[in-house]
Amino acid sequence: MGNKLNDLHLTDDLLQIILDEIDIGIHVINLDGKTVIYNHKMMEIESMNQEDVLHKNLLDVFTFKENQHSTLLEALKYGKTRKHIKQTYFNNKGKEVTTINDTLPIIKNGQIVGAIEIVNDVSKINQLMKNDLNQQRNTHFTFDQIIGESIAIKSVIEEAKRSAKTSSSVLIVGETGTGKELFAQSIHHESKRSNKPFISQNCAAIPDSLIESILFGTKKGAFTGAIDKPGLFEEANGGTILLDEINSLNPTLQAKLLRVLQDQKVRRIGDFVEKELDVRVIATINEDPIEAIANNRLRKDLYYRLSVVTLFLPPLRERKNDIFLLSAYFLNKYNSRFGLSVERLDDQVTDFFLTHTWPGNVRELEHMIEGAMNLIEDEKMITSFHLPTRFSNQIYQTTHIQTLDVQLVDDQISNEKQNKGQLKEKVQEMEKEYILQVLENHNGNITRAAKELGLSRQNLQYRLKKFKLN
Structure with a gap:
């Protein structure tokens, strides 16, 4: 050795x-x-x-x-x-x-x-110190973290900031992924209750048999196995409670919740004593509250009690200018998290982001960018190849049809100058064969074929007629 x-x-x-x-x-x-x-x-x-x-x-x-x-x-x-x-x-x-x-x-x-x-x-x-500090403080979202310069989002932020000055109930209306909890936490953080608890509960995540005891607490002996346990309202006393997807509660429980809100008192299951409360309630709903009332998913009296302040969060499709800011934010976020240096989206992805309807809103945008960056190696930009297959195919097909149309125009100009029609005929034949192949893939279903080609149904029918394929 x-x-x-x-x-x-x-x-x-x-x-x-x-x-x-x-x-x-x-x-x-x-x-x-x-x-x-x-x-x-x-x-x-x-x-x-x-x-x-x-x-x-x-x-x-x-x-x-x-x-x-x-x-x-x-x-x-x-x-x-x-x-x-x-x-x-x-x-x-x-x-x-x-x-x-x-x-x-x-x-x-x-x-x-x-x-x-x-x-x-x-x-x-610095990042390690920041993470430790956040864990100690249990840091919540603030208004500064809400990204957007569109009038639609800025007006809602201003309304939310005004509501933070009071203790009135707030109903936040918005589709899935629009940032309802982000707004709720920001209101709490901006309010005089910011040093008190912020308790959040997704009402759709818990069965009816359990949600009542979770919200209001239990008295020992109330039922087999019951112990003395405070509910979320007691735990949030002095602070804020967020009831997410309030429309998922059954009508009976909504009536009990209404009584608690009106009396500002709570009684545990199996108890006879009511306890005084000082809790601000923020509720969220992912559908039009009027439709929820009409379909018996939300009690009208509970709606009026909760909607002292109502915030309507715009879906991403109504604030598309913010897509650039949000995309830049998520690129920076996941560059830092994954150790990458992605700088931008390519033009095809940018065009797709601006035309996509975003049913999952900001959350869908974040997940799409995060997923794309999982496939990045040394590249500096996200391309269609990094997106989920269904979207990359859609981008490719749309681009392919546009390219064929451009070729047709170029051919027409060339024919006028050169008095030759061979190139135009060749391009039309290519387009005809491509459309036939897609139609065959969908057993002749025009609607599905048009969707794959990135065309409207009417546009595809026009091409079928032009090529005498119908």
């Missing part, structure tokens, strides 16, 4: 392997101020390649803010050793870099021969 250790020499290659494996940045310059060691972690922190830095003068690569200097050069020039120094500078592409450094001179035979900088990535440290 001892002989083997004696044979192990620290070669340059071995040194580089070790330096590249450690999770701190190492940057070493020689007496001339040129970089002689620059490890993989340092490249990652500074967003640089080794060839951009190695064997080059430090000041030819990096720039510093006015009145600020490189701690590495100060160690070289003045022999200064500095610990845990925060430094901000710019790489050769102008990107700002912030690090926490330990910098010291390299001394041989009493002479300074170089300097070394040991670097921690401050962005990761």
